[in-house]
Amino acid sequence: MRRRTFCTSALAYISTMPLALRAFAASGAEASAEIPVIRRQGGEGFVSRKDCDDLRASLRGALLLSSDPGYDNARHLWNGAFDRHPAMIAKCAGAADVIQAVNFARAHDLLVAVRGGGHSFSGQSACDKGLMIDLSLMHSVHVDPVLRRTRVEPGAMLGEFDREAQSFGLVTTAGAVSHTGVAGLTLGGGFGRLARRFGLACDNLRAADVVTADGRLVETSANENPDLLWGLRGGGGNFGIVTSFEYGLHPAGPIMYGGDLLFAASDARAILTQFAGFAAEAPDEMYVAGGMWTDEKLGPIVGFNICYCGRPEDGERAIAPLRTFRKPVRDRLGPTPYVRMQTDFDATYPWGWGYYERSGFIKKLTPEVIDSVIAIMDAPYPADADIYFVHQGGAIARTKPEATAFWHRDPLFALLIETDWHDPSDGRARDESMQWARTQWAALQKFTDGFYVNELSADDPHARVRSTYGGNYTRLVQLKKKYDPKNLFHMNANVPPSEV
Secondary structure, eight states: OHHHHHHHHHHHHHHTSOHHHHHHHTTSTTTTTEEEEEBTTSOEEEEEHHHHHHHHHHOSSEEEETTSTTHHHHHOOSSTTOOOOOSEEEEOSSHHHHHHHHHHHHHTTBOEEEESSSOOTTOTTSOSSSEEEEOTTOOOEEEETTTTEEEEOTTOBHHHHHHHHHTTTEEOOOBSOTTSBHHHHHHTOOOBTTHHHHOOTGGGEEEEEEEOTTSOEEEEESSSSHHHHHHHTTSTTTTOEEEEEEEEOEEOOSEEEEEEEEEEGGGHHHHHHHHHHHHHHOOTTEEEEEEEEEETTTEEEEEEEEEEOSOHHHHHHHHHHHHTSSOOSEEOOEEEEHHHHTTTTTTTSOTTSEEEEEEEEESSOOHHHHHHHHHHHHSOOOTTOEEEEEEOOTHHHHSOGGGSSOOOOSOSEEEEEEEEESOTTOHHHHHHHHHHHHHHHHHHGGGOOOOOGGGOOTTOOHHHHHHHTGGGHHHHHHHHHHHOTTOSOOSSSOOOTTOO
């Protein structure tokens, strides 16, 4: 009797403590029934362990708390610069699990992060002390070779998608790093080696199933909820959690012509000037991404990664002028399986390193841009830094800006400045790398207009996000008010629902 009275009194006392003290007290045996959390709008609170147990019981997948095996592995992201600790991780096995997780988050007013492939530059696939909805168990890819359609779950990686589609001689635009997730790539637009011929990944999205903030599973296509499909095509993760993507496919491959072509940086100005003209006149089948960096064996270089997605013999002829810019220091161009080509950058962007990037669109590679880039790369820079030009145009530019949520259709390049550090816990390397990129970006940003939302940085202001959606922004806000009026899904390139 005395023990029961004591426990009741202790719990009553704990309930009057400040939140920080309650969290400390929660480590005790009797008080462990509550888990500290962050609310949707940033306030602190608690969720009862019983409620967590009820959620766990409702899932076909799993619910992980910080003490559970597998929690640390599940919370880690590709960008090791972010080391976040969710209060709980819902590892969803299907759409029904996603519905349960969304309803739980809404009922408890929790901060929510959604993890598809976990490849977020800005680290927003995870959150501290909120609910992380992890879709990595949902990674099936089903190809219909007759209809040339494919259904892909949101946890699938691009490499899985490419391998399944290429088994039937089919493709669609799917990035340039095979361990990137399909979901985030598509929702932000989706560049890739095939985009100049077939359009962005989002341009090839034909239908989707979406769990909205009210817990409904909504089907969207050209004939059903077409406004939502419009928003998913480049509007990011603002409108719900996609549990299934349907894409149109195109015959191509399995062999394409491409690879790497590297030149000494001493000829940078002449090479980049010639590249500017070559890229502007290239056929749709030609993708040439170029940049400057230091190769560990060759030293400072100007390099190109090339993919010609037409007939390989045509590709060799089309690429021939590139080889005449100067004498290459490395030439690894040749007929290559597309699936293999899609892994070219995998080792350059491994999981777990720290990454920081700034980017923006440029309509052409002008002498002023070239001079600024060379000036930056002639000065000392971090060992793993680079400046890159991602080739756009072609079919991307032939889609009207208002046809999808992706606004910036006419730039010929995305200009990127990137840096990484191998040990994400090395604070000095992180600070030096990020400061270098920020400082140099200040000299380059004036040439840009808008940016690719999948390259959002954690320190990008909202005004920059608003600007990049351009003339589509008002429509996106209206769509947000319809499908997520309380902004449950805001860990993304966010469109708040209150800005009409």
